[in-house]
Amino acid sequence: MDKMPRWADVVLVPLICLAIAFVFCGILIWGIGQSPLTALSIMVNGSLGSTYGFGYVLFYATNFMFTGLAVSIAFQASLFNIGGEGQATLGGLGVALSCLLIPWPHWSVALAGSMVAAMAFGAGWAFIPAWLQAKRGSHIVITTMMFNFIAFALMNYLLVNVLRPVGSMDPATARFDKAFNLPKLGDILGLVGIPFSNKNPANISLLIAMACAVAVWVLMWHTRLGYALRAFGKSEKAAVYAGIDPVRITLYALMLSGGLSGMMAINSVQGEAHRLLLNSVEGAGFIGIAVALMGRNHPFGIVLASLLFGFLYQGGAQLAQTLDKTVHIPREVITVLQALVILFTGALPYMVQKPLERVFAQLAKGRTG
Numbered sequence: 001m002d003k004m005p006r007w008a009d010v011v012l013v014p015l016i017c018l019a020i021a022f023v024f025c026g027i028l029i030w031g032i033g034q035s036p037l038t039a040l041s042i043m044v045n046g047s048l049g050s051t052y053g054f055g056y057v058l059f060y061a062t063n064f065m066f067t068g069l070a071v072s073i074a075f076q077a078s079l080f081n082i083g084g085e086g087q088a089t090l091g092g093l094g095v096a097l098s099c100l101l102i103p104w105p106h107w108s109v110a111l112a113g114s115m116v117a118a119m120a121f122g123a124g125w126a127f128i129p130a131w132l133q134a135k136r137g138s139h140i141v142i143t144t145m146m147f148n149f150i151a152f153a154l155m156n157y158l159l160v161n162v163l164r165p166v167g168s169m170d171p172a173t174a175r176f177d178k179a180f181n182l183p184k185l186g187d188i189l190g191l192v193g194i195p196f197s198n199k200n201p202a203n204i205s206l207l208i209a210m211a212c213a214v215a216v217w218v219l220m221w222h223t224r225l226g227y228a229l230r231a232f233g234k235s236e237k238a239a240v241y242a243g244i245d246p247v248r249i250t251l252y253a254l255m256l257s258g259g260l261s262g263m264m265a266i267n268s269v270q271g272e273a274h275r276l277l278l279n280s281v282e283g284a285g286f287i288g289i290a291v292a293l294m295g296r297n298h299p300f301g302i303v304l305a306s307l308l309f310g311f312l313y314q315g316g317a318q319l320a321q322t323l324d325k326t327v328h329i330p331r332e333v334i335t336v337l338q339a340l341v342i343l344f345t346g347a348l349p350y351m352v353q354k355p356l357e358r359v360f361a362q363l364a365k366g367r368t369g
Contacts, residue, residue, distance in 0.1 A: 004360035009353070010296050014305070014345060016352045017294070021344035025337045029329065038327055039319060046318025047311045053318065055185060055200030061303075061310030062202070062267045065209035067288025068295060068302040069216050070260035075297050076220060077253035078233040083129060083144030084261040085285030086151030087122040091262025093155065094121030095269045096163070096276035099176040110180040114270050115208070115263065122262020123255040125151065130254035134247040140254070148285075159278055173276040182271045205267035212260060213299040219256075220299075229253055261285060287342070294345040305345070312338050 004012075026036035047053050067084045074081035094117035104110035129143035159171040185206060186198035220226035232239040232249045240246055268280045287309055294308070295301030316334040319327075 004353075004357050008356060008360065010298060010301055013349050013352050013356060014294050014296070014301070016356075017345045017349055018308070018341070020352075021341045024340050024344070028333065028337065028340070032329070032333060034327060034329055039329060042319050042322050042327065043311070043315030046322075047315045050197065051186075051195070052197040052200055053314055055197055055202040056314040056317075057307065057310040058185065058202040058206050059200060059267070059272070059310070060313040061306040062206045062209045063264050063282075063284040064287055064291045064306035064309050065213060065303060066264035066267070067261055067284050068291030068306055069209075069212055069288075069299060070257045071288045071292035072295070072297040072299070072302060073216065073220070073229070073260065074253050074257040075292060076226075076233050077229045077249060078236075079133070079250065079253050079257075080141050081126070081144050081254055081257045082141060082286070082289060083126060083147050083258070084288050085281055085283070086144070086148035087125045087258040087261035088264040088281045088285050089148075089151040089155050090125040091118035091122040092265035092269045092276050092280045093158070094118045094262060095265045096173050096176075099180050099270060100163075100173060103177075104180060107180050107182060111182060111204070111266070111270070114266050118262040118265045119259035120262075122265075123259035125262075126254045126258025127251070130251045130258075133254070134250040156278065159276065163276070171278045172273075175275045176270065178274075180270065181274060182266075201272035203267065203271040205271045208263070208266065210303065212263065213303050216260075217299040225252065261288070290342040290345065293349065296349075308345075309341075312341055 003009075026040075029036045029039050045053075047057050067088065070084050070087070071081060095114045098113045098117040099110060102110075102113060104113060125147065126144075129138070129140060129147055132138035132143050133140045156171070159173065163173045164171060165174045182203040182205065184198045185200075185202035185204070186196040188204060188207075189196040218226075220230065228239070228244050228249055229252070231242065232244055232246065232253075236246060239249070264284055265280065268282070268284075269276055273280060291302055291305045291309055294305040295303070316338055319329055320331045320334050
């Protein structure tokens, strides 16, 4: 059977999955006695109706870009890294130590230091599961999952007993020097005459995330290492026969993945909170899995999927906080709505892909016949 065109796989499959998800979300909202169109209008206006709301969309999307790209690199090598949550948590520790212990002369230098620290801590946290997979045959899903819980426990201990300022009851570090605050997206766009609200946390990390997407594209499709990663993912036996070291490629894939997950902390820790909080990741490591799946493991698709999930997060928050007394959708239902979108767009694309392949095969048969 002929496969469908690449554009259909990258664009059409996710769009159909998204449409199905929205249909089920509409049915759920209608089932609790609310208007799906009114709910959608509130989400769109709250997310896209102002630069304030759109800034939050971009802030959330930045986190998802980092974690989605991280998952995609491991996926290319057929490695399922679900430890992004823990790796991003340790990345936050690296950012905090960099900003608290080193007197950087300028925010740009502090940003460079934070990037190095975040990547090093995230990659270091991924190294142990990678080594266990490569050397001992431990299952990467189990080890990365368990290392999430170890990271949470370690962070809890450090913030309560080591890094918490004296006299503070809040499990968080001291605030960073204001000189290390990252430029807001509104300030950056203002330099070129584009008005944009500064009352949201969107910052220069968005540009770094997009640069990382370009870098991942270059790495995976225009370098020898990227070719080795993809070859290993397609067939380990063939890759070994071609001279690719499976131990080395496993370590490379997971440490690159962990480093990108750690980079997420630049946005949430240094860019927004200006200190390390107990739950600075807020589930972005797990959302990155759905983002990578919906984006078909391609950086361009991941950027688009990140924007969609940023819209869902911000739109869901607006829906929960709406002042419209005619609309009452419990926060638990909003969580279910987000879960439905993740389910259909991230976990069930092959449910749509197979019928589409048959449709394109019939079309091709009709043209040749």
